[in-house]
Amino acid sequence: xxxxxxxxxxxxxxxxxxxxxxxxxxxxxxxxxxxxxxxxxxxxxxxxxxxxxxxxxxxxxxxxxxxxxxxxxxxxxxxxxxxxxxxxxxxxxxxxxxxxxxxxxxxxxxxxxxxxxxxxxxxxxxxxxxxxxxxxxxxxxxxxxxxxxxxxxxxxxxxxxxxxxxxxxxxxxxxxxxxxxxxxxxxxxxxxxxxxxxxxxxxxxxxxxxxxxxxxxxxxxxxxxxxxxxxxxxxxxxxxxxxxxxxxxxxxxxxxxxxxxxxxxxxxxxxxxxxxxxxxxxxxxxxxxxxxxxxxxxxxxxxxxxxxxxxxxxxxxxxxxxxxxxxxxxxxxxxxxxxxxxxxxxxxxxxxxxxxxxxxxxxxxxxxxxxxxxxxxxxxxxxxxxxxxxxxxxxxxxxxxxxxxxxxxxxxxxxxxxxxxxxxxx
Numbered sequence: 001x002x003x004x005x006x007x008x009x010x011x012x013x014x015x016x017x018x019x020x021x022x023x024x025x026x027x028x029x030x031x032x033x034x035x036x037x038x039x040x041x042x043x044x045x046x047x048x049x050x051x052x053x054x055x056x057x058x059x060x061x062x063x064x065x066x067x068x069x070x071x072x073x074x075x076x077x078x079x080x081x082x083x084x085x086x087x088x089x090x091x092x093x094x095x096x097x098x099x100x101x102x103x104x105x106x107x108x109x110x111x112x113x114x115x116x117x118x119x120x121x122x123x124x125x126x127x128x129x130x131x132x133x134x135x136x137x138x139x140x141x142x143x144x145x146x147x148x149x150x151x152x153x154x155x156x157x158x159x160x161x162x163x164x165x166x167x168x169x170x171x172x173x174x175x176x177x178x179x180x181x182x183x184x185x186x187x188x189x190x191x192x193x194x195x196x197x198x199x200x201x202x203x204x205x206x207x208x209x210x211x212x213x214x215x216x217x218x219x220x221x222x223x224x225x226x227x228x229x230x231x232x233x234x235x236x237x238x239x240x241x242x243x244x245x246x247x248x249x250x251x252x253x254x255x256x257x258x259x260x261x262x263x264x265x266x267x268x269x270x271x272x273x274x275x276x277x278x279x280x281x282x283x284x285x286x287x288x289x290x291x292x293x294x295x296x297x298x299x300x301x302x303x304x305x306x307x308x309x310x311x312x313x314x315x316x317x318x319x320x321x322x323x324x325x326x327x328x329x330x331x332x333x334x335x336x337x338x339x340x341x342x343x344x345x346x347x348x349x350x351x352x353x354x355x356x357x358x359x360x361x362x363x364x365x366x367x368x369x370x371x372x373x374x375x376x377x378x379x380x381x382x383x384x385x386x387x388x389x390x391x392x393x394x395x396x397x398x399x400x401x402x403x404x405x406x407x408x409x410x411x412x413x414x415x416x417x418x419x420x421x422x423x424x425x426x
Contacts, residue, residue, distance in 0.1 A: 019298045026291040029160050031088060032151045033287045036164065037280040038085045039109075040171060042078040043144050044273050047178040048266075049075050050137035053123050054182045055262055057130040058189035063259070072120060079113060102154060105147040112143040134182050141175055149369075157290055163283040165365055166218040170279055173211030174272045180204045181265035184245045188258035191251045201246050203388045206395075214365060220282045226275050238264045368406045375409035 049071035056064045086106060119136050122128035148171060152164035183200055187193040193201075216224060241261050244251070251257070372394070379390035398408045 016298065016301055019294065019301060023291065023294045023298060026157060026287065026294055029155060029157055030284075030287040030291060031085075032155070033160070033164075033280075033283045035082070035085045035089070036148050036151055036167065036283065038078070038082045039144050039148055040167070040276055040280060042075070042082050043141055043171065043175065044276070045071070045074040045078045046137060046141055046144075047175065047269065050134060050141075050178065051181055051185065051262060051266065053133050053137070054130055054185050055189070055258065057123065057126065057128070057133060058186050058258065061126055068120075068124065075116070102147075102150050105143075105150040109140075109143040109147050112140045115140065130186055134179075134186075138179065141178075145172055145175060153370075159290060160283065160286045162218045163220070163279070163286045166215050166220070166223065167276070167279040167283055169211045169214040169218070170272070170276055173208045173215065174269060174276065176204045176207045176211065177265070177269055177272065180208070180242075181262065181269065184241070184265065185258050185262045187245055188241075188251070188261050193245055193249060193251075195249075198246055199392070200388055201242075203391060205242075205246075207391075218365070219279065223275055223278045223282055226278055230271050230275065235264075235268070238268065368409075371413060372405060372409045375412045378412060 049068075052064045052067045052071045056068060089106075115136055119128070119133065123133055145168070148164075148168045152161065152168045155161040155164050180201060183197055183204070187197050212227070216227070219227070237260075241257065241264065245261075375394060376387060376390040379385050379393060380387060383390075385393065394405060394408055398405045401408065
């Protein structure tokens with residue numbers, strides 16, 4: 001806390017300290033926003049590389065081999081931008097409320113990124129199958145999304161929190177769209193879709209709808225208008241191919257549908273990236289606006305309420321005006337000025353209370369997502385299910401009991417401590 005250490009301490013001293021702390025948090029959020037923007041770009045180019053690798057492996061090296069080096073270069077440049085942004089962070093500039101969790105997420109993401117060189121070598125020499133390569137890419141992207149989630153969860157400013165939640169939800173929906181592109185490309189290239197692929201695609205489509213619904217709840221009007229405009233565009237061919245991928249087992253169409261599917265879905269994801277860029281712009285604008293407002297308020301308060309130094313060797317006597325016989329307050333502030341100070345303190349307290357309530361509303365969405373993920377983790381651990389199967393089971397339980405998904409998740413977590421250990425026999 002940066003303040004003058006005078007004795008006795010004054011109300012104005014700590015009021016200014018409160019506002020300085022608020023500015024520090026907003027400066028940290030500005031850095032988090034910049035980091036989220038860099039991570040967004042890295043995820044996008046990783047999704048491109050994943051799509052190119054899928055086509056290359058599914059075509060037995062006949063297609064997209066010449067694109068691999070370019071995709072690698074794009075990812076390396078984006079990774080370098082993230083690394084430079086991370087260099088500006090340390091344990092004094094991270095969000096104070098959750099620095100440990102944030103740095104843990106960063107460590108996880110950086111560790112996952114170290115798998116890329118070996119993965120690329122295996123892809124180039126075709127020593128890895130498409131599902132395994134896709135799984136590695138998915139893990140890397142998931143670790144980066146977890147970093148963005150932590151930044152949103154740590155945000156203590158409601159307007160910025162809403163912008164972060166909107167951006168995280170949209171990024172997650174876009175990632176599910178990328179996975180749909182990859183699974184569809186593999187199925188169309190092989191001319192068949194198995195039942196597991198059908199289930200995966202349906203889960204990915206349902207997941208996208210949930211993510212984009214959350215985005216729509218928290219997004220700014222400009223980003224939301226851009227998303228609605230995208231949805232109104234003619235995508236009949238995309239829907240036709242999606243329906244084929246979700247319903248048919250053996251394909252009879254001899255045309256190279258995999259390339260057409262990849263082209264259409266890539267164009268769709270590129271349009272999503274434009275919206276993601278708009279969300280990043282809204283996030284940064286929110287951070288800068290809040291920071292500028294707080295700095296102006298601090299400057300005004302410093303001018304109005306900063307303590308005035310007293311000259312040495314002089315005693316100062318203040319005579320109360322006629323009709324006002326009250327003495328000075330204990331910290332040297334006249335009662336009339338004291339009333340003004342009290343009003344300012346009350347205004348600051350009320351404003352912080354409003355911010356706290358708005359933040360709690362925004363954060364509830366993230367907490368629900370956390371609880372559902374924890375419930376899925378229990379099912380994966382104790383029943384040996386895949387993530388998709390665990391989510392399907394939660395949905396089925398919610399529908400059968402006519403309850404919300406979050407209610408089922410909370411009920412499951414309430415009995416987590418009495419569940420038998422994984423692998424034990426009843």
